Amino acid sequence: MSTSKSAEASSGKPGGKLDGKVVVITGAGGGLGAECARVLAGHGAAIAVVDIDLAGAQRVAGAIVEQGGQALALCTDVSDARQVEAMAATVAAHFGRIDVLYNNAAILTNEQRAGDRDVVNMDLGAWDRAMAVNLRGAMLCAKYVIPHILRAGGGSVMFATSGLGAQGDLTLSAYAASKAGVAMLAKSIAAQYGKQGLRSNAIQIGLVENPGHPLPPDIRQILLDNHLTPDLGKPRQLADIVAFLASDESSFITGHTLAADGGFSSHTPSMAAMRAYFAKVGSNSL
Numbered sequence: 001m002s003t004s005k006s007a008e009a010s011s012g013k014p015g016g017k018l019d020g021k022v023v024v025i026t027g028a029g030g031g032l033g034a035e036c037a038r039v040l041a042g043h044g045a046a047i048a049v050v051d052i053d054l055a056g057a058q059r060v061a062g063a064i065v066e067q068g069g070q071a072l073a074l075c076t077d078v079s080d081a082r083q084v085e086a087m088a089a090t091v092a093a094h095f096g097r098i099d100v101l102y103n104n105a106a107i108l109t110n111e112q113r114a115g116d117r118d119v120v121n122m123d124l125g126a127w128d129r130a131m132a133v134n135l136r137g138a139m140l141c142a143k144y145v146i147p148h149i150l151r152a153g154g155g156s157v158m159f160a161t162s163g164l165g166a167q168g169d170l171t172l173s174a175y176a177a178s179k180a181g182v183a184m185l186a187k188s189i190a191a192q193y194g195k196q197g198l199r200s201n202a203i204q205i206g207l208v209e210n211p212g213h214p215l216p217p218d219i220r221q222i223l224l225d226n227h228l229t230p231d232l233g234k235p236r237q238l239a240d241i242v243a244f245l246a247s248d249e250s251s252f253i254t255g256h257t258l259a260a261d262g263g264f265s266s267h268t269p270s271m272a273a274m275r276a277y278f279a280k281v282g283s284n285s286l
């Protein structure tokens with residue numbers, strides 16, 4: 001683990017709903033995690049921007065500091081217990097406390113996706129990497145960060161999951177199993193530490209467009225047809241939900257999997273095909 005001196009704390013922004021809170025976000029060097037870091041910092045939180053990609057973490061933390069916020073970039077492989085333990089200790093020493101953990105990091109590289117297929121054709125390395133980063137990594141961050149949150153008097157832990165972690169699909173079997181695992185971990189942690197003021201929830205994310213992972217147009221259209229909202233998700237929409245669950249505004253929500261998915265998981269499997277059928281026959285009644 002190494003830290004970025006250039007991104008160390010400066011003065012925070014007063015008056016936000018996360019004022020005074022210290023938030024650890026894993027995988028925050030890019031993608032949705034980076035937007036969460038920016039938005040939560042805008043609400044007054046000090047952010048530990050944790051990523052295996054130090055340059056990305058430094059960029060995100062540096063931009064927050066430039067805007068007058070507080071951020072610290074840390075290079076940590078979340079699948080490595082020693083690095084995670086050191087990360088948690090460094091954040092607590094630097095900011096004096098930890099209040100919130102968002103387990104956002106996941107391995108989603110093209111190589112990983114190519115190997116993570118249907119079960120018969122599963123590349124075993126891809127299976128092991130998905131479990132190591134997505135599930136073991138989330139557990140390790142919880143294991144080493146939660147004691148700091150409890151010392152601070154309680155707080156909020158969140159896990160990024162996916163519709164694939166709740167319903168069957170044709171490929172990405174390892175990713176799906178790892179995400180089902182983190183949704184369960186959120187409930188175990190809610191049960192174990194709730195009486196000490198710690199809440200734990202999972203966020204079941206629909207398709208949020210990420211320039212780092214552009215979708216082929218045909219696949220984008222299939223997914224859009226199955227969201228009930230006019231558009232696919234935007235990183236800011238997800239970050240607003242993370243800010244809500246991190247804050248005291250959500251103080252009665254724990255042990256929950258919140259679907260932030262534009263209704264992707266809430267309709268009949270035949271709905272999109274029915275919509276196309278009705279459009280073809282010019283009627284909307286059976």
Ligand SMILES: NC(=O)c1ccc[n+]([C@@H]2O[C@H](COP(=O)([O-])OP(=O)(O)OC[C@H]3O[C@@H](n4cnc5c(N)ncnc54)[C@H](O)[C@@H]3O)[C@@H](O)[C@H]2O)c1
Binds near residue numbers: 029077204
């Ligand atoms: N984008 C979506 O539509 C979508 C949908 C459902 C769920 N999610 C979940 O949201 C989260 C963020 O997704 P994203 O689209 O921003 O992905 P992303 O690939 O853009 O970001 C993942 C981040 O995790 C980091 N990372 C990878 N391995 C790591 C490790 N071993 N240690 C530390 N950091 C590591 C990467 O460097 C990267 O910055 C993931 O958990 C993903 O499963 C995203």
